[in-house]
Amino acid sequence: MRDVTFGRYYPSRGPLHETSASLKLLFFALYIVSIFISKTYTGLAVCTAFLLICIFISRVPLGRVLRSFRSIIIIALVSSVIVYLTHPQDGALAAVVLFVRLISAVCVSALLTLTTTPSEIADGLEKSLSFLRFIHVPVRDIALSVSITLHFVPVLQEEAEKIYCAQKARGASFSGSLSHKASTVVAVLVPLFSSAFRRAGELADSMESRCYDYACERTAFHESRFTSYDVLAGLLFAAYFLFTICVRLMPWQ
Amino acid sequence: MAVRFSNVSYIYSRGTPFEKKALSDISFEAEKGDFVCICGKTGSGKTTLIKLVNDLLRPFSGEVSLDGRSGLLFQFPEDQLFAPTVIEDVMYGPLNLGRNKDQAREGAEKALLCVGLGPELYDRNPFTLSGGQKRLAALAGVLAMKPSVLVLDEPTAGLDFRSSRSLMALLHRLNTDGVTIIMVTHEMELAQEHAKQILVLDKGRLVLSGSAGDVFSQRNRTVIEKAGLELPEPGSSL
Ligand SMILES: Nc1ncnc2c1ncn2[C@@H]1O[C@H](COP(=O)(O)OP(=O)(O)OP(=O)(O)O)[C@@H](O)[C@H]1O
Ligand SMILES: [Mg+2]
Numbered sequence: 001m002r003d004v005t006f007g008r009y010y011p012s013r014g015p016l017h018e019t020s021a022s023l024k025l026l027f028f029a030l031y032i033v034s035i036f037i038s039k040t041y042t043g044l045a046v047c048t049a050f051l052l053i054c055i056f057i058s059r060v061p062l063g064r065v066l067r068s069f070r071s072i073i074i075i076a077l078v079s080s081v082i083v084y085l086t087h088p089q090d091g092a093l094a095a096v097v098l099f100v101r102l103i104s105a106v107c108v109s110a111l112l113t114l115t116t117t118p119s120e121i122a123d124g125l126e127k128s129l130s131f132l133r134f135i136h137v138p139v140r141d142i143a144l145s146v147s148i149t150l151h152f153v154p155v156l157q158e159e160a161e162k163i164y165c166a167q168k169a170r171g172a173s174f175s176g177s178l179s180h181k182a183s184t185v186v187a188v189l190v191p192l193f194s195s196a197f198r199r200a201g202e203l204a205d206s207m208e209s210r211c212y213d214y215a216c217e218r219t220a221f222h223e224s225r226f227t228s229y230d231v232l233a234g235l236l237f238a239a240y241f242l243f244t245i246c247v248r249l250m251p252w253q
Numbered sequence: 254m255a256v257r258f259s260n261v262s263y264i265y266s267r268g269t270p271f272e273k274k275a276l277s278d279i280s281f282e283a284e285k286g287d288f289v290c291i292c293g294k295t296g297s298g299k300t301t302l303i304k305l306v307n308d309l310l311r312p313f314s315g316e317v318s319l320d321g322r323s324g325l326l327f328q329f330p331e332d333q334l335f336a337p338t339v340i341e342d343v344m345y346g347p348l349n350l351g352r353n354k355d356q357a358r359e360g361a362e363k364a365l366l367c368v369g370l371g372p373e374l375y376d377r378n379p380f381t382l383s384g385g386q387k388r389l390a391a392l393a394g395v396l397a398m399k400p401s402v403l404v405l406d407e408p409t410a411g412l413d414f415r416s417s418r419s420l421m422a423l424l425h426r427l428n429t430d431g432v433t434i435i436m437v438t439h440e441m442e443l444a445q446e447h448a449k450q451i452l453v454l455d456k457g458r459l460v461l462s463g464s465a466g467d468v469f470s471q472r473n474r475t476v477i478e479k480a481g482l483e484l485p486e487p488g489s490s491l
Contacts, residue, residue, distance in 0.1 A: 010270070011270060012270075162332045163335050165304075165309045165327075165332070166327065166332060166333045166334070166335055167335065167345070168308075168309060169307055169309060169324070169325045169327075169333075169395075170324075170345055170346035170349060170394060170395070170398060171346050171349035171350055171398060172345075172349050173349075191335035191336075194337075198380065
């Protein structure tokens with residue numbers, strides 16, 4: 001439980017941290033598209049290389065990013081093996097494709113949350129989805145919910161840790177057979193849920209007592225503006241994206 | 254020997270930008286039946302130290318040894334309560350020790366009586382209790398396990414004068430019955446009155462240790478003030 005990286009911001013001043021959040025969200029979405037249109041070893045190599053370069057320039061230690069897929073690697077491996085065994089031909093390629101896609105999707109989302117604070121993400125979401133407001137999608141409320149959710153990942157993690165401590169201090173044992181471990185997880189989850197609801201109520205009270213009004217137009221304390229950084233990042237990313245499309249369309253493949 | 258620390262250090266969030274050295278090179282020993290008070294200003298590492306006693310944290314270096322079963326009263330009782338009702342919460346420990354339901358309930362009722370919480374609270378949700386009641390309920394949950402080393406993190410915080418005195422009287426009684434007590438407190442007067450051994454922490458280091466008479470003597474005034482504490486008023490034991 002201690003090692004959940006997802007949703008944890010890693011403070012630094014690397015170039016990815018400085019890029020505007022809405023742009024990063026766009027890159028994120030397009031990167032996912034690019035790994036799904038790459039179906040060859042070359043294409044996947046390009047995607048992976050790009051991801052590694054991003055991680056490298058982000059100044060987030062590689063280990064922090066890699067840690068995020070520790071839990072999913074089993075799933076990725078098992079599904080790749082199944083794909084390999086069930087595919088009539090080119091099983092190896094299909095398995096590699098699936099594996100690389102899963103892992104890089106997890107890594108890129110980890111990279112996004114590691115380099116962007118929850119409030120920047122919410123802000124970026126609100127900006128980049130604001131066109132949906134015209135068809136009456138409550139973009140702002142969704143963005144706020146997302147931001148609160150991301151804020152609460154580490155809080156709930158801490159809470160789980162506390163409950164774990166409280167139970168351990170009173171003789172609960174957290175090791176043993178798998179079924180015993182499963183039951184201890186439930187024993188932690190139940191109070192965790194009730195505490196999450198309690199916290200949600202408290203948060204709503206505290207927001208209302210400070211006159212939060214979901215209906216009014218909101219201004220931002222930190223106005224985000226596009227900088228030359230963003231232009232450069234956009235150009236580089238566009239180059240990458242076009243390149244993956246070219247690789248896909250190459251006639252000799 | 255009930256508890257022994259040999260050159261214990263602890264670091265939070267090791268290997269991240271938030272790395273924080275909370276304890277460095279702590280050594281002390283608590284005899285069986287000892288009454289240890291740990292003093293130090295906010296952030297000096299008291300809670301970290303007692304979490305190490307209870308094996309909730311593992312030392313980064315050095316060694317912690319504990320003889321017998323320890324029970325911990327957390328600094329914030331909210332952190333300690335988790336069951337849906339008070340009585341179930343208090344029964345949790347005894348059930349984990351392998352008692353059957355009836356024995357656990359009997360032990361729980363005894364413990365609740367001991368801390369002065371009546372049967373009308375048994376079926377309440379612990380989170381709906383008052384702050385002081387929560388603390389007492391949490392204490393009952395610890396006592397129900399009959400620990401031989403009882404560790405308490407600021408047990409009197411948030412209690413009124415009477416409850417605080419009766420809590421200290423209870424601890425005194427347990428101590429006379431042979432329970433080793435390790436208690437964190439900000440109240441120097443409490444430490445002076447009850448402790449057989451006092452430890453003073455300053456920024457994660459153990460700067461003074463010994464009997465109340467030794468530690469709170471005038472020649473230690475500068476060290477104690479440097480640690481952000483005051484000598485107890487002469488003759489003002491509570
Ligand atoms: N989970 C944690 N992660 C990182 N640092 C921590 C953590 N818990 C405590 N610390 C830091 O370790 C130091 C010692 O904390 P500790 O809780 O032991 O202090 P304390 O003496 O109990 O203070 P108080 O009197 O306020 O309860 C503090 O500087 C604190 O900021
Ligand atoms: Mg503390």
